[in-house]
Every structure is written in C-alpha cells, then in structure tokens.
Amino acid sequence: MTDRSCDIGLVGLGVMGKNFALNMADKGFHVAVYNRTEEKTRLFMSDEAGHRSIEAGYTLEEFIGILKKPRAILLFVPAGDAVDEVISELVRNLESGDLIIDCGNSHFKDTDRREESLSKEGVLFLGMGVSGGESGARHGPSLMPGGPKEAFERVRTILEPSAARVKGEPCVAYLGPRSSGHYVKMVHNGIEYGIIQLIAESYDLLRRGLGFDIEHLQSIYEEWNAGILDSYLIEITARILGQKDGKSGNPLLDMILDRARQKGTGKWTSRDALDLQVPVPTIDIAVAMRNMSDYASERRKAGAALRGPSNSFTGIREIFIQELEKALFAAVLLTYAQGMSLLRRASLTYEYDLDMEAVARIWRGGCIIRAALLEDIRHAFRMQPDLENLTLSPEIGERLLQAQEHLRSVVCTGVELGIPVPGFMSALAYYDSYRSIRLPANLIMAQRDYFGAHRYERTDAEGTFHTDWES
Numbered sequence: 001m002t003d004r005s006c007d008i009g010l011v012g013l014g015v016m017g018k019n020f021a022l023n024m025a026d027k028g029f030h031v032a033v034y035n036r037t038e039e040k041t042r043l044f045m046s047d048e049a050g051h052r053s054i055e056a057g058y059t060l061e062e063f064i065g066i067l068k069k070p071r072a073i074l075l076f077v078p079a080g081d082a083v084d085e086v087i088s089e090l091v092r093n094l095e096s097g098d099l100i101i102d103c104g105n106s107h108f109k110d111t112d113r114r115e116e117s118l119s120k121e122g123v124l125f126l127g128m129g130v131s132g133g134e135s136g137a138r139h140g141p142s143l144m145p146g147g148p149k150e151a152f153e154r155v156r157t158i159l160e161p162s163a164a165r166v167k168g169e170p171c172v173a174y175l176g177p178r179s180s181g182h183y184v185k186m187v188h189n190g191i192e193y194g195i196i197q198l199i200a201e202s203y204d205l206l207r208r209g210l211g212f213d214i215e216h217l218q219s220i221y222e223e224w225n226a227g228i229l230d231s232y233l234i235e236i237t238a239r240i241l242g243q244k245d246g247k248s249g250n251p252l253l254d255m256i257l258d259r260a261r262q263k264g265t266g267k268w269t270s271r272d273a274l275d276l277q278v279p280v281p282t283i284d285i286a287v288a289m290r291n292m293s294d295y296a297s298e299r300r301k302a303g304a305a306l307r308g309p310s311n312s313f314t315g316i317r318e319i320f321i322q323e324l325e326k327a328l329f330a331a332v333l334l335t336y337a338q339g340m341s342l343l344r345r346a347s348l349t350y351e352y353d354l355d356m357e358a359v360a361r362i363w364r365g366g367c368i369i370r371a372a373l374l375e376d377i378r379h380a381f382r383m384q385p386d387l388e389n390l391t392l393s394p395e396i397g398e399r400l401l402q403a404q405e406h407l408r409s410v411v412c413t414g415v416e417l418g419i420p421v422p423g424f425m426s427a428l429a430y431y432d433s434y435r436s437i438r439l440p441a442n443l444i445m446a447q448r449d450y451f452g453a454h455r456y457e458r459t460d461a462e463g464t465f466h467t468d469w470e471s
C-alpha cells in the first residue's frame, strides 16, 4: 500500500486552488486536496493532477485522515461566509496544534475574528494574501502571510519554494501577527486599483484625446514596458491592445463594455484609510471611477445634454507620449507612496510591526502590482526603515522632481481636451499638498469655529480658542 500521508492539505479546487496544488506538487510536496463537490475533485484528479504526488480526499474525514500531523490546511474558498462554513466543518475534525491558512481575499477584521475564535480551539490560523491570479498560483505567486510566527515557520519550507522568486529571493515573508497579511494584501489591491485607473486614463488620453489607433497604442505600451514603467500591468495592457475579437474581427477592447466591476478590496482600502485618517486620494478616485462607469445610461443622457471644450490636441504627439510616460511613472509612484503610508499607519495602529522593506521585496514578483520600480521602493525602505513617506526618500524625491512638470502638463492636456484624468489629478494634488508647508485648513477651522464654535488652534500659542465672529 502506498503512503498517503501528505505534507499539506488544500481545500477548494477553483482555479486558484487547483493551480496552487499543482504548483506545490511540482515543487516536490505531497499534497492532499478536497472540494465540497466531489465531482470537481474527481475531474481534477483524472484530468489535471496527472502523475503528480497529489491525493484526493473525497470526504472531509478522508481528507483530514491523509494529512501528516500536526496538519496544515490551505483554504482556497471565496472570501466571506464560505470561509466560516469550511472552517467550522474542518474544526470539528481537527486536533489541537493543527493549522488553517486562509488564502482568500478575506477582510482583515474577519481574519482577526477567526484567529481569535480558532485559538480557543487550539487551532492555529494564518491569513495569507495570495496575489498573481491563475498564472501566479500555478507558477509562483506573491504570498503575504500573517498570524502566529510559529505557524508560519511550520509551513515556510513549503511556501518559499512555491512562491515567485526575484533575484533568488522568494516573494514570501512573515509579515506580522493577526490580520497583517490580509491587510497588506488589501492595500496591494488598493494600489492595484489606483494603477489600473491611471493606465486607463493614459489610454483614454491617447485614444480619445489624440486619436491614436489601437495598433499604435500597443507599440507605445510595449515601449513603455521596456523603460521606467516596466511592470506586469503595463505588459498586459500592451497584450490586451493587440487582442482581436474572434467574433467581430475588431480589437477586442472595443467590444468590451465600459462598466467596471469590483469585488470590494479597493473600497475596503479606502474605507480603512478614512478610518485611520490617511489620505489615499488616488485609490479613492479609482474606486469612485469604477462606480462612475456603472452609470452607463445616465452618462449617455449627460453626454447628449452637457457640453465640454471643443479643443483638439495641438501639441507635438511624440513629445506628448514621452511626457505621458513620465507622468504615468510619477503618478504610479505616488500611488505606491499613498499605499505605503497607509501600511505604515496601520502597522502602528494595529500593532503589526510591519517591515516595509519586506513588503516591497515580496511585491517585486508574482503579484499584480509587480514592477521594476519596486526595487527602488525596497531600496528606499532598506536605507530608511522608518521612512514616513516614500516621497521623502532622496532618490524617489529626485525622480518625482524630474517627472512632476510632465504630470502637470498631462493634467492640463486632459483638462483642455475635456478627458477625465482624476487619477493623474489626485496624484499631483497629493504631491502638491504633501509638500505644502501651509494648507488652507486655517480657513476650514475658522469656518467651523464661526458656525459651530468648534474652536481652533493658533500659530502663536498653545491651547484651543474660540472667537465670537459676529460681534
């Protein structure tokens, strides 16, 4: 009889789960899989598992029975109630010291709740962000685990070879206690929303504003991907632009409805940033623009009723493309700066004790926001682990200084042409307000004190003051 005792278990054979099971098996681990629908497990075993060292549990009892003790089980089930349901089924069959790892995009507060309740049962719990989509799960994602350190140490030898690698370093690191891993993944997604919005605006400027055809656009993004913008999201943008629709023969992009959906991680990032009072305007506007895109029928009415400028582009196209590249670079950099500053505040508030260099390091490969720029961001945090804001790193600050005039010029072009560029605007406004020694908040405070006696602080004395403005 063959030895069925498996190194690791995996529940949930959706695309991500299946691919991660294959990935771990290819790295030499003996993997047990289980799916609630038995049929899915059978299909996976017959069509995809091949001769790999993968065992199927067709019942939960069988699955748990073939795991080495103490057991370690990865969950690849959709975030939300499904995670709680699977956990409660598992817990009935687990023993003290066993470990559950939630690999979904769970809300960090759910992760805290689950860890607390499982610890009462003696079961360890890690919340692990997994980024990289289907292909990342199959060939090496970026993994963002948080929870008890000893739990991570137990699975480190499996996670490290299964993660993406950049310059020999695995894109996985223990991030901190409790929900730190899922928090970092949430902010990753918030940054992802911001960058996607910025790229969409650059495409709109070139297509609608300058009237470039899609083939030309494809070559622009390809060139950009070989320069300062070298990143996964620019790379796939070029590929998307080159895709033809099999049905109509048109560029596929032209056939896709301009209605952006969302699962909610961007909104969670904005919401928690509001709670922690951290400005992340480019992420906020990216969420708002997805919502705006959903107003399709109202936009159609407004398009007929409301007028904008009738200007057409009069500049030099080649120069504009170069400016746009630098503007996009600056705006992307400022989006990372916003996300990183949120992580820093969250680390203090929630006592995650995040190592910001490690966060940048594990985002360099495997994940959706991977970019050559993350090497510089990592370097900035290595030089100054307590860096308050990325823009304050001398090297990053210098790059922003060089690019800012292009960011201004691109925003002006959008305004002149009536093409919405709220992502670029918000990034520029973030830069300008962060570097403002004096903001007009004095007037805000005066008004609050005028109508609500909310009091204000003075520039020349301690304490709070009220003025009888109408006397």
Ligand code: 6PG
Pocket (backbone or CB within 6 Å): 105, 130, 131, 132, 133, 189, 192, 261, 262, 263, 264, 265, 266, 367, 368
């Ligand atoms: C990743 C992605 C992944 C997923 C997002 C999409 O890191 O691999 O971020 O988590 O594609 O959930 O999010 P929206 O549906 O909210 O755009």
